[in-house]
Amino acid sequence: MQYKRILLKLSGEALMGERQYGIDPKRLAEYATDIKEIADQGVEVAIVIGGGNIFRGVAGASNGMDRVQGDHMGMLATVINGLALQSALENKGIQTRLQSAIKINEVAEPFIRRRAIRHLEKGRVVIFGGGTGNPYFTTDSAAVLRAIEIEADVILKGTRVDGIYTSDPEKDKNATKFDFISFDDVLKKGLKVMDTTAFTLSQENELPIVVFDMNKRGNLYKVVSGENVGTTVNL
Numbered sequence: 517m518q519y520k521r522i523l524l525k526l527s528g529e530a531l532m533g534e535r536q537y538g539i540d541p542k543r544l545a546e547y548a549t550d551i552k553e554i555a556d557q558g559v560e561v562a563i564v565i566g567g568g569n570i571f572r573g574v575a576g577a578s579n580g581m582d583r584v585q586g587d588h589m590g591m592l593a594t595v596i597n598g599l600a601l602q603s604a605l606e607n608k609g610i611q612t613r614l615q616s617a618i619k620i621n622e623v624a625e626p627f628i629r630r631r632a633i634r635h636l637e638k639g640r641v642v643i644f645g646g647g648t649g650n651p652y653f654t655t656d657s658a659a660v661l662r663a664i665e666i667e668a669d670v671i672l673k674g675t676r677v678d679g680i681y682t683s684d685p686e687k688d689k690n691a692t693k694f695d696f697i698s699f700d701d702v703l704k705k706g707l708k709v710m711d712t713t714a715f716t717l718s719q720e721n722e723l724p725i726v727v728f729d730m731n732k733r734g735n736l737y738k739v740v741s742g743e744n745v746g747t748t749v750n751l
């Protein structure tokens with residue numbers, strides 16, 4: 517395996533599967549199978565999950581809701597997704613812990629860095645819920661922050677496209693995919709990998725990002741074993 521400790525970022529929307537809203541149990545079970553494949557190889561797996569399938573603070577604000585209030589709802593949504601993912605993983609016999617950035621002790625452990633690392637060392641999959649615990653941030657920022665804190669080798673951003681393209685492949689049929697690209701080139705070319713806050717944090721801390729299609733079964737294993745799947749962003 518190319519990576520020993522990874523941070524997997526899953527968007528909330530990915531959990532919807534074919535649905536318009538909420539969580540698709542079939543999709544969740546598929547993700548759990550993919551995660552088990554790498555955990556069984558001894559890879560230490562931490563996961564940050566989004567909340568966009570349930571609530572987005574910006575969407576609330578555009579409907580007249582207070583932004584901070586909406587962001588709190590979004591953060592709670594990530595805890596809900598975290599609980600769902602935890603169940604799906606446990607159904608496959610994987611030991612897990614859910615740590616939340618906002619205290620919700622009856623439901624999840626509080627985020628404690630050393631404890632998270634200890635869980636990983638013991639082979640438990642650690643899910644980080646609650647984003648960063650702060651409004652005006654995204655779960656991409658939370659993913660990069662946690663990855664740096666736990667000293668992950670890489671952040672794997674599982675999406676529904678198979679990498680970073682010269683332009684939007686859903687709109688431009690001449691778009692070509694990068695296998696590798698530097699942080700600087702992503703910025704120079706104005707490509708979108710993560711929001712700027714998350715992306716800069718990753719760049720400054722020299723944390724590579726791999727963008728890959730999480731909806732193709734077996735892709736996660738390929739990425740972790742070093743196959744050239746998706747796009748790697750590095751220095």
Ligand code: UDP
Nearest residue numbers: 528566567568573587590647648653654655
């Ligand atoms: N959020 C937040 N602070 C964080 C992470 C998330 O306030 O550190 C809120 C924010 O409202 C965001 C929502 O939670 O819109 C869901 O997260 P995100 O949109 O990043 O989820 P994804 O797009 O990955 O599903």
